[in-house]
Amino acid sequence: MHGRGGEGWTMPLPGGAVTYHHDLAAAVTAIEADARRNPASGDTATGGAIAARTDTAARELSGGRRTGGTESARSDFGHRHPEAPRWVLADAAHDYPPLLNAGARLDRCRDLRLAERILSRVEGREPPAVTAESDPDAGTLFEREPEPVDGPALLVRLQATWLDQRRRAAAAAIPGLSTLLAAESAGALVAAEMSRTGVPFDRGVHDRLLRDLLGPRPTKGMRPRKLQALADKVVDAFGHQLNPDSTKQVLAAFHAAGLDVKNTHSWELSSVDHPAVEALKVYREHARVWSAFGWNWADAWVSATGAPGADADPGLADRGRFRPVYMVGGADTGRWGTDGGGALQLPHAVREAIRAEPGWKLVAADAAQLEPRLLAAISGDQAMIAATAADDLYTELAPRLGGERSKAKIALISAMYGGTAGDAAQLVQLMRDRFPAAFHRVESAARTGEKGGLVRTWLGRTVPAPGERWWQTLNSEDGTRAATGRGRFTRNFIVQGTAAEWALVLLALLRRELHERGLGELVFFLHDEVVVHCPAEHAATVGSVIEQAADAATRTLFGDLPVRIPLRPKVVDSYSEAK
């Protein structure tokens, strides 16, 4: 055992002994280091009030089954230290930040909360709320009434939960599932680390952008000067007082002007001939920047860099870090969401404020046409897979999909989203004729969804089962509409969800490589793009590391299938220069 006398308890459990440590962060650091010095010591078990490592976990998820098949090798992502601990956490979003604050970094983990959601949906159920349990003998974290436990009792519960999940994952017999669980958990570590690191942000640049757009920061309760001028223009155009923020008042004003508009969406107003339209559009665009990403937002979400001496250096006085909170798997498709900070909706108008610190660079990389490339892969459509060799998939496919790049794009996007408007329906028919396998893949996902069935991503993430209400409305007009809507959702789910898991594997690989080679910090992730902040002299290396990580992610998911998913890095000083 690695538990040292007086630091905690050790107890034998069905899946292997676990040790509880009073000072978990210190234990983590010591055990991680020991695992590197002595990779064979995989039978050590330890843990703490919020984390447990089991020897069963270590064997199961790393060395033990490596010879038995490709699956565990995939879930290790080619790990250099396959015997290293995989920490079992009830909820990394809650449990990992304190460890980071104490200076402990986890190499890899199993996040029981995230795994529970994936497994529940695989089983066609909704995940229960996360609870820490009272009765240590009763079972898993996710049963019975919530009542907090800690110390050894929680360890027992963690152990039981892990064993229960392991059994259910095996019973599901989905080849990619353990890879998905590992990738989701790696994402939880990345998210916590990125929130802690933060995106390098220059408040001086942000203030200048806001001043150019809105005028100086107003006193509380007032509109900025330029925004007020836009509001006045709207009022003048209508010829009477109204609040441009009020949809109701704006709609009434258009009706009073004799214009029969159903709503005030910008696309609806595009066909309306009235002097207020242009002013209103500009007003709303600027008002959004002000309210959602203005000075108040920066006050709330941008904090000190944490770098020593930064406060003393007047040249760095405006420097800070944007620290949003990410929700791993926040969307049903597995995409991340944000719980404050709005990181995933950051408007281009303020991206210039995201700047590398002196002597450093940002390496921003995005995957071009990620979803159609993945559709090619998951459908096995040979012709479309061959086309992924091209840098621009739409241009490559244009001769076979309507002749122009823009038409090929509509054809593919409409096939993936279920679009029918305009000439989409006709272009989707071209998809059916030229790429039948890809077409059939999304069509069958839609049909399954319409009938209330379950569809899964490539690695096995599963769509939520329809609720009772859905079945009750089945033979009504509401039911028809619900079925159509669910078909569109499941159609898109298999593509968007597979893209999300490709990105998770990419993050896992990139995180480890950057850390092991000490190249830089992962600071931002946005569905299909990543940003690394690194010393200028490492920027070129980081670029190739990103490209290699993308290739490795593709191989992890699809093996030798000749699909190509390039991630093109760009070295910049400001995020606004990317793309």
Add this chain to the structure above:
DNA sequence: CGGGTGGGCGCG
């Protein structure tokens, strides 16, 4: 007054 909903729009 506080919470919930809908409109509108930012991002991919």
Add this chain to the structure above:
DNA sequence: AAAGCGCGCCCACCCG
């Protein structure tokens, strides 16, 4: 109830 998927966040507005 949208041009077709997934989100978050702000405001106005409505309700209790």
